[in-house]
Amino acid sequence: MEYKYCSKLSKYERFKTINVKVGNSSIGGEQPIQIQSMTDTDTLDTQASVNQCIKIFNVGADFVRLTVQTIRHAENLKNIKESLRKKGYNQPIIADVHFNPKVAEIAAGIVEKVRINPGNFVDRNNPSEKSYTEGEFISELKKIDLKFSNLIKICKKYKTALRIGSNHGSLSNRIVDRYGDTPIGMVESVMEFLRVAQKEDFHQIVISLKSSNTRVMVYAYRLLMNKMLLSGMNYPIHLGVTEAGDGEDGRIKSTIGISSLLIDGIGDTIRVSLTEDPEKEIPVAQKIVGYINQKKKHQTFNYQVNTSNNPFIYKKRETYNQTGIGSENVPIVIADLSIKNELTEADLINLSYKYNKNDRQWTRGDLSPDFLFIGNSKYESFDTNGLKLISNYYSPEKNTDVYPIFCSLGNYLNSGEKSNNLNFIAVSNNIKTIELLKSLKKDKTIVLILKSENNNSYADKRAFINWLINENLKFPVISFNKYNDIITEDFQVKSAADNGPLLIDGLIDGIMLKIENKKTTSRQNLLLKNSMNISFGILQASRSRITKTEYISCPSCGRTLFDIQMVTKEIKEKTNHLKGVKIGIMGCIVNGPGEMADADFGYVGTGIGKVSLYKSMDIVKKNIPSENAVSELILLIKKNGAWIEKKT
Numbered sequence: 001m002e003y004k005y006c007s008k009l010s011k012y013e014r015f016k017t018i019n020v021k022v023g024n025s026s027i028g029g030e031q032p033i034q035i036q037s038m039t040d041t042d043t044l045d046t047q048a049s050v051n052q053c054i055k056i057f058n059v060g061a062d063f064v065r066l067t068v069q070t071i072r073h074a075e076n077l078k079n080i081k082e083s084l085r086k087k088g089y090n091q092p093i094i095a096d097v098h099f100n101p102k103v104a105e106i107a108a109g110i111v112e113k114v115r116i117n118p119g120n121f122v123d124r125n126n127p128s129e130k131s132y133t134e135g136e137f138i139s140e141l142k143k144i145d146l147k148f149s150n151l152i153k154i155c156k157k158y159k160t161a162l163r164i165g166s167n168h169g170s171l172s173n174r175i176v177d178r179y180g181d182t183p184i185g186m187v188e189s190v191m192e193f194l195r196v197a198q199k200e201d202f203h204q205i206v207i208s209l210k211s212s213n214t215r216v217m218v219y220a221y222r223l224l225m226n227k228m229l230l231s232g233m234n235y236p237i238h239l240g241v242t243e244a245g246d247g248e249d250g251r252i253k254s255t256i257g258i259s260s261l262l263i264d265g266i267g268d269t270i271r272v273s274l275t276e277d278p279e280k281e282i283p284v285a286q287k288i289v290g291y292i293n294q295k296k297k298h299q300t301f302n303y304q305v306n307t308s309n310n311p312f313i314y315k316k317r318e319t320y321n322q323t324g325i326g327s328e329n330v331p332i333v334i335a336d337l338s339i340k341n342e343l344t345e346a347d348l349i350n351l352s353y354k355y356n357k358n359d360r361q362w363t364r365g366d367l368s369p370d371f372l373f374i375g376n377s378k379y380e381s382f383d384t385n386g387l388k389l390i391s392n393y394y395s396p397e398k399n400t401d402v403y404p405i406f407c408s409l410g411n412y413l414n415s416g417e418k419s420n421n422l423n424f425i426a427v428s429n430n431i432k433t434i435e436l437l438k439s440l441k442k443d444k445t446i447v448l449i450l451k452s453e454n455n456n457s458y459a460d461k462r463a464f465i466n467w468l469i470n471e472n473l474k475f476p477v478i479s480f481n482k483y484n485d486i487i488t489e490d491f492q493v494k495s496a497a498d499n500g501p502l503l504i505d506g507l508i509d510g511i512m513l514k515i516e517n518k519k520t521t522s523r524q525n526l527l528l529k530n531s532m533n534i535s536f537g538i539l540q541a542s543r544s545r546i547t548k549t550e551y552i553s554c555p556s557c558g559r560t561l562f563d564i565q566m567v568t569k570e571i572k573e574k575t576n577h578l579k580g581v582k583i584g585i586m587g588c589i590v591n592g593p594g595e596m597a598d599a600d601f602g603y604v605g606t607g608i609g610k611v612s613l614y615k616s617m618d619i620v621k622k623n624i625p626s627e628n629a630v631s632e633l634i635l636l637i638k639k640n641g642a643w644i645e646k647k648t
């Protein structure tokens, strides 16, 4: 029980939660996973809010949430709801409330569900309050008890559901003071409210624990599940990654966080938060849920419990360091060019390699693969200095940076053409593989390319790696996945769901994504380039290898008073060469600074035409005109030594 956080790791099984009624719908129990989004309109603007709700419902959302800042906003929910009903939209709407219990009470009398943030429902984030005595701590808990009980009474009267939604970036000072800015703090923040709800015998509750850091998010939800299991609770779970950003990075980050939990049967409703129009979130959410649903009926696989694994903290699996792969090295990326008859210079340029004629050497770009698997392709027609090739035709005397690959362990054992440094061997999860690997335990040249034909390839691979851990077999593992030619968004979702969870748990040492396409060279090149961007995106979003600038940008809501999509685009264009720098772009001063807690620099909207700039959590420029704000942000990055000039 110490580490239990879901029903089963050996077989897909959705964790059985209670069913919480939300208007004419519900969350949890037997209900399929529900999908939701949030408006970015001003909730006082009835027409704009209704129009946007309709757009979101029309693409398939089950619920829509609206931000509710003041009593006037709360009261206007009535007009929005009535207008939606008149137009035939009967889906539940949800109020999102921060800082003001009174606003939550009014909203609870109008809409079907209210979200409160335990970090600011009663507590205030006053930086001067650095630490709390036991007496002060208890006195705050009493205030929570009183105010939350009042809200519960109203929810009982109107049959309104509640979400207790904790965010990593907006934990109260009181919680941070006692538990730190940690997954444990996030869980405790929720548990305080759950205890009040239990005392009031109120159970129409859904829980969330979001973070923009996928590792923190996954560990927090697992901890919560463990805590609920120990306490005999089973409230439905709302999943989401906050401030995931936009485009490819936003999709990959959201998929990794959400699918890491859905695949273990955790999650009853999801929201993908993108800095894009809210209706664009729905197809991504549908794809994530659809892909996980496909995995439900999977074949059985060999499974062993890894008792040494603590699922609530990050720990990289201990492996040998095989020529820069495994151990403390960052996970590698292998490109699969085996479809080509002959490797050409154009293929390498497509993958962002650069050739220096003077020293006759290829060098990698930030998003070039570490190794190229070329299968049977010829590569003799030009210089391959600086490249690391994996070839079916290995000849030790020819080139030191060409390594062999074996289609099975038997093949490896019987071959006379092994490398003294590095041998790649394709394996899958079965007892014969483990028995042979045991006999090769001391061979420090082996890197395993792990394949799986199982519908739930992730769980099958995790089981195999657990087995390696239990047998103390320290061979590095590269996760291999093959996909048919699919549209980019599908590829982003599937590859992130298949590999992200393994990286979140520190179980693999690299990834290799193959997309099958035999049609045209130009399509093949495009897919190869995409597969590199996505591979490095997966490593970055799982915090395993940083190769790009990271943007922590909020999806915006009614509190946002500027065009956040346009500003994000402008900041990205100017800063996307700053490898490893984290930039927060947040819609409002109320929640923005807290939510971007992880960022190195922040751009936060503070009013119409006004922006404040942050260095980590410290405000350094207050309320500057928005026309100069991006230039000022760049100056701030320069002043702090994090700027490099863009290479032309």
Ligand code: SF4
Residues within 6 Å of the ligand: 067, 554, 555, 556, 557, 558, 559, 560, 586, 587, 588, 589, 590, 591, 592, 595
């Ligand atoms: S940071 Fe502010 S503007 Fe952005 S989504 Fe959160 S509450 Fe809305």
